[in-house]
Amino acid sequence: MSKSLCRQPVSRFLLLLFLLLITVPMPSVYSFAMPSVDSSPPSALGKQVNEWVSILSAKEPFAEWKNAAPDIQPLGPGTHSWLVLMSAKSRVVGYLVVQAEADGSFRLGEYGTGAAVLFSNAVLKRTLMENGLISSDTNPSLSTVKHYLHPFAAFWEVIIGSETYWIDAKTGELLPMDSKLLHSVNTAKTPLPASAGQGISSVWLKKTFDPYERLPWLTGEKPFAAQDAKKVQSRIHSALHLRYVSEPFGDTMLYALPVIGFQSWTGGRLDIALDMDGTRFIPLDTLNLYGHFYR
Numbered sequence: 001m002s003k004s005l006c007r008q009p010v011s012r013f014l015l016l017l018f019l020l021l022i023t024v025p026m027p028s029v030y031s032f033a034m035p036s037v038d039s040s041p042p043s044a045l046g047k048q049v050n051e052w053v054s055i056l057s058a059k060e061p062f063a064e065w066k067n068a069a070p071d072i073q074p075l076g077p078g079t080h081s082w083l084v085l086m087s088a089k090s091r092v093v094g095y096l097v098v099q100a101e102a103d104g105s106f107r108l109g110e111y112g113t114g115a116a117v118l119f120s121n122a123v124l125k126r127t128l129m130e131n132g133l134i135s136s137d138t139n140p141s142l143s144t145v146k147h148y149l150h151p152f153a154a155f156w157e158v159i160i161g162s163e164t165y166w167i168d169a170k171t172g173e174l175l176p177m178d179s180k181l182l183h184s185v186n187t188a189k190t191p192l193p194a195s196a197g198q199g200i201s202s203v204w205l206k207k208t209f210d211p212y213e214r215l216p217w218l219t220g221e222k223p224f225a226a227q228d229a230k231k232v233q234s235r236i237h238s239a240l241h242l243r244y245v246s247e248p249f250g251d252t253m254l255y256a257l258p259v260i261g262f263q264s265w266t267g268g269r270l271d272i273a274l275d276m277d278g279t280r281f282i283p284l285d286t287l288n289l290y291g292h293f294y295r
Contacts, residue, residue, distance in 0.1 A: 044104075044106075045072065045082065045098065045106055046070075046072065048098070048105075048106045049070050049072065049084055049096065049098065050070070052096065052108055052111075052196070053065055053068070053070060053086070053096075055196075055198075055199055055200060056111070056200070058200075059200055059203050059263075060203070061113055061203065061205060061279065062094065062113060064086075064088055064093040064094070064113075065086050065088070065093060065094060067088050067089075068086040068087055068088035068093055068094070069086070069087055069088070070084045070085070070086055070096075071084065071085040071086075071087060072084050072098075073085070075097065075119075075146060075148050076145070076146040076147050076148045077145065079099075079148055080099065080100040081097060081098065081099045081100065081109070081148060082097070082098045082099075083095060083096075083097060083118060083119060083146075083148075084096040084097075084098060085117055091115065092115050092117055092120070093113065093114070093115070094111065094112055094113045094114065094117065095111060095112055095117035095118050096108065096109075096110075096111040097109035097110050097111065097118065097148070108196050109151075109283075109286075110151050110271075110280060110281060110282045110283070110286075111271075111281050112278055112279055112280040112281060113278055113279045114277070114278025114279065115278070116170065116171075116277040116278045117278075118148075118154060118169045118170055119146050119154075119156065119169045120172075123171075123172040124144070124156055124158075124167060124172060126172060127167055127172040127173070127174065128158070128167075131174060133158075133160055133165065134160070141160065141161055142158065142159070142160050143158075143159045144156050144157065144158050144159075145157040146169070147169075147182070148169070149185050149248075150185075150248070150286065150289075150290055151280075151282050151286060151287075151290070152246040152248040152255055152290055152291065153185045153248040153249070153290075154168070154169040154170065155167055155168055155169050155175055155177075156168075156169060164178075164179070166178075166182075170276055170277055170280070171276065171277050175249070175253060176249075176252050176253060177249050177252060177253070181249045181250070181252065184249070184250070185248055185249065196265045196267055196269050198266055198267070199265070199266045200263060200264070200265055200266070201264045201265065201266050202262075202263070202264050203261070203262075203263045203264075204233075204236060204237065204261045204262055204263075205260060205261035205273060205279070206236070206260055206261055207260070208258050208260050208275040209241055209258050210258070211241075211243045211256045211257055211258045212256060213241075214241075214243075216243070216294040216295060217243075217245045217254075217256070217292070217294055221294060221295070223292035223293055223294055224242060224292075224293040224294055224295055226284065226287070226288055226292075226293040227288060229270045229284060232262070232270070232272070232284060232293070233262055233264070233270070235295075236259060236261060236262050236272075240295065241258070241259075241295065242258075242259040242293055242294070242295065243256055243257065243258060243259065243293065243294045243295075244256075244257045244258075244259055244272070244274060244287060244291055244292075244293055244294075245257075245291050245292055245293075245294060246287075246290050246291030246292075247291070248290065255276075255291070257274045257275060257276050258274070258275045259272055259273070259274060259293070260273050260274065260275045260279065261273035261279075262284075263281055269283060270283070270284045271283050271284065272284050272287055
């Protein structure tokens with residue numbers, strides 16, 4: 001047998017190996033690209049999301065949603081919730097959080113406008129780079145998990161090598177917490193806001209302000225009686241300020257946010273608008289569970 005015939009099978013093997021290497025994509029350790037649309041959510045969920053988007057987009061704060069496409073993604077392990085990112089012309093313009101009910105229906109949790117949505121990959125990447133945890137020319141062993149316990153206990157769990165970091169899902173701020181604090185977060189109360197109904201009866205938004213101009217939560221002032229929805233709406237209608245304060249992890253973390261408006265639904269539900277890297281609408285019932293309002 002000639003030497004050339006002996007080399008032929010080896011050459012064919014090398015050729016096949018080369019073709020496989022250039023045609024099969026190698027898996028990356030991490031990616032900050034926007035995730036593709038998840039095809040696993042129930043079809044009924046997509047229908048319900050479209051109904052809510054249709055109602056919201058008829059109002060000025062959500063005008064950009066009229067031609068936006070929803071991207072439905074599972075929201076954290078074991079939450080039975082979904083994050084819906086609204087995108088128009090390759091630009092993110094808002095989000096919704098949807099939760100499953102025991103009877104198979106869906107409940108609208110919070111929602112908001114702007115590019116800084118909950119669990120934004122762009123915001124996460126910026127935080128990691130600004131804090132020197134990753135750089136554009138490195139590819140660390142990185143994994144992420146979304147946690148959504150309630151609106152002010154929503155965060156990324158980021159594992160880089162042997163270290164774990166906790167990053168706020170909305171602002172991208174590094175949180176001073178650990179796994180012990182994670183298990184201490186109050187999730188015993190399940191917020192049950194009134195139904196969103198079939199439409200919006202009124203929307204009111206005003207300019208933001210610095211909530212730290214006064215520190216009533218430190219000076220011993222009594223919280224504003226926000227259980228009375230009409231009283232809350234009247235306060236927001238006025239030129240007077242109203243602040244919302246939440247301490248989801250105890251003394252280690254405090255959110256103080258300006259109340260800049262509200263949106264009321266025909267089903268009796270009242271959502272409060274907070275300025276937090278964009279406008280964030282959260283049911284009043286939920287806010288009363290996890291914090292206090294101050295003048």
